[in-house]
Amino acid sequence: LKDEPVSSAQLGAFFAGMTIRANCFPEATQWSEGERRAMSLFWPRLVHVLPPEVKFIADPEGTIMGANGLTGPRYIGQGTAEMRLVGALREVLAGGHLGYEEIQCVLKDVLPFGSMGASSPSVSEALLAAFLIGQRMNRETDRELKGYCLAFDDELGPPPIADVNSLTHYGEPYDGNTRFFRSTLFVAAVRACYGEACLLHGVEWMPPKGGITEGQMLKFMGANTHLSPTQAKTLLEDKDTGFAYLNLQEACPPLYSIIGLREHIKKRPPLATSEKVQQFVRARGRESMVAGFYHVGYEDPLLMLMRRRTVHAGLVVKGEEGALSLTTKERSAHASKGIPVNHCSGFRTPSSANFSETDGYF
Numbered sequence: 071l072k073d074e075p076v077s078s079a080q081l082g083a084f085f086a087g088m089t090i091r092a093n094c095f096p097e098a099t100q101w102s103e104g105e106r107r108a109m110s111l112f113w114p115r116l117v118h119v120l121p122p123e124v125k126f127i128a129d130p131e132g133t134i135m136g137a138n139g140l141t142g143p144r145y146i147g148q149g150t151a152e153m154r155l156v157g158a159l160r161e162v163l164a165g166g167h168l169g170y171e172e173i174q175c176v177l178k179d180v181l182p183f184g185s186m187g188a189s190s191p192s193v194s195e196a197l198l199a200a201f202l203i204g205q206r207m208n209r210e211t212d213r214e215l216k217g218y219c220l221a222f223d224d225e226l227g228p229p230p231i232a233d234v235n236s237l238t239h240y241g242e243p244y245d246g247n248t249r250f251f252r253s254t255l256f257v258a259a260v261r262a263c264y265g266e267a268c269l270l271h272g273v274e275w276m277p278p279k280g281g282i283t284e285g286q287m288l289k290f291m292g293a294n295t296h297l298s299p300t301q302a303k304t305l306l307e308d309k310d311t312g313f314a315y316l317n318l319q320e321a322c323p324p325l326y327s328i329i330g331l332r333e334h335i336k337k338r339p340p341l342a343t344s345e346k347v348q349q350f351v352r353a354r355g356r357e358s359m360v361a362g363f364y365h366v367g368y369e370d371p372l373l374m375l376m377r378r379r380t381v382h383a384g385l386v387v388k389g390e391e392g393a394l395s396l397t398t399k400e401r402s403a404h405a406s407k408g409i410p411v412n413h414c415s416g417f418r419t420p421s422s423a424n425f426s427e428t429d430g431y432f
Contacts, residue, residue, distance in 0.1 A: 082196030094165030173217025237353035241346030241361035246281025364392035
């Protein structure tokens with residue numbers, strides 16, 4: 071970051087990426103000749119100055135750096151939480167995947183991170199950064215994404231239940247927009263005016279984009295952007311309001327605690343997908359979810375997470391910058407291949423469906 075030395079989190083994320091590319095990426099995307107020369111030149115020096123956890127990340131099994139990579143096979147971490155994380159990270163750095171329970175155990179071990187009254191983090195920043203970016207590089211499985219999505223559902227106790235006939239949850243990318251109009255806040259407010267309760271959630275600022283968010287717009291307009299889920303429930307039930315916004319800081323403090331770490335790793339971790347499908351308040355009536363995406367491969371996982379939330383209807387929209395706003399622009403001749411912007415996909419589920427039986431992963 072500007073005017074700061076390289077951080078432990080950056081070292082962890084960088085070497086995790088290099089290790090996964092060396093171990094399991096296709097040949098065309100493994101180390102280039104220039105990268106091999108650089109690592110051959112600098113590793114003998116780095117091995118004397120890097121902390122043990124980073125040397126483990128760079129060569130976990132001693133198969134990449136030769137005789138200078140002996141720390142990795144012997145490294146176990148310090149303390150129960152870190153030892154569990156190291157065990158999971160060995161699998162990730164080899165290109166493997168984890169189960170639903172493993173993801174949940176790791177997250178509950180390490181979060182909240184470095185705050186919330188703790189004198190120091192329970193695990194190394196380098197190890198956690200390597201874990202998060204490694205999972206994204208390996209492309210998360212459905213089980214893994216569900217682990218991230220549901221890990222802290224009961225952190226504040228059962229979610230409050232709003233006495234409304236319908237409730238729509240809006241899941242915008244938490245890192246905001248920098249180039250295109252973001253209309254969801256206004257769409258939700260208008261829908262609330264004709265009796266369709268709407269709940270938005272997010273943060274004021276989130277990396278890597280650090281764009282304009284609903285939290286910033288509401289704060290600029292003088293709104294209270296730090297409601298508790300119970301206060302949000304009250305607003306949703308109010309016939310003159312029917313609308314609420316929840317900040318992750320109040321809705322799920324453990325996930326909020328790693329925003330600083332996410333700034334250092336820059337690339338979006340699995341949480342960038344799962345945090346859009348949260349259900350901080352429930353409804354007595356029907357519930358729907360809408361979430362935005364942009365990159366190929368996340369349409370079906372988002373819909374899967376929505377089904378797991380047992381909502382009655384779900385919709386994903388490929389919008390500009392991954393937001394929900396539809397565009398009136400014609401598709402550019404230079405647009406990327408694949409699903410076009412404005413593509414929508416979704417489902418409706420009969421209210422009699424038994425979700426625990428229809429979900430094949432549990």
